[in-house]
Amino acid sequence: AQSVTQLDSHVSVSEGTPVLLRCNYSSSYSPSLFWYVQHPNKGLQLLLKYTSAATLVKGINGFEAEFKKSETSFHLTKPSAHMSDAAEYFCVVSDGRAGTALIFGKGTTLSVSS
């Protein structure tokens, strides 16, 4: 069975400061992990994905995440927040087998102030 926990429901940062969104996962298999972003009243956009290649994954818009098996974590970071980063972020886990569903975290709302 798989599960994912996003440790913060809401994160607030100032523009230009670092962003850290935390995600822990549980999976019976070698997991695949994803981060999605959703801007208000918009669809889901894939930020980045880990599928058993390099543990440090770079995504779009300057985001990156590091897969740490020993800590069962996949935290999302960005060195410098931009106002346009304000959105809801979802950590997603799959057990990596063909045909198995994606399991979503409950989401973290990122607010960015000027």
Place this chain on the structure above:
Amino acid sequence: NAGVTQTPKFQVLKTGQSMTLQCAQDMNHNSMYWYRQDPGMGLRLIYYSASEGTTDKGEVPNGYNVSRLNKREFSLRLESATPSQTSVYFCASSEWWGDGRYEQYFGPGTRLTVT
């Protein structure tokens, strides 16, 4: 190449009415999924189809039925809508290719209100 398409984009139903949400993908993916999104709950899996001819229940299947019409299309039916089914519904498809690549795409969503 349209990706994953969903119809309709918006719908308002009265309690007890029925409707079918349509989803189609043109990427030759084997697996397709229906999720619902509610505030503070993330996306929850309603049903999925690992491949053509198979369907399985997800986390919240009650009140819904699905049909995998062919490899491209996966529909979600509400037989007798209730206000608790007011939500945004997302269809998705995915595939693990033989060379290790993994693709997944989401549709734009259907916003359903049941009064």
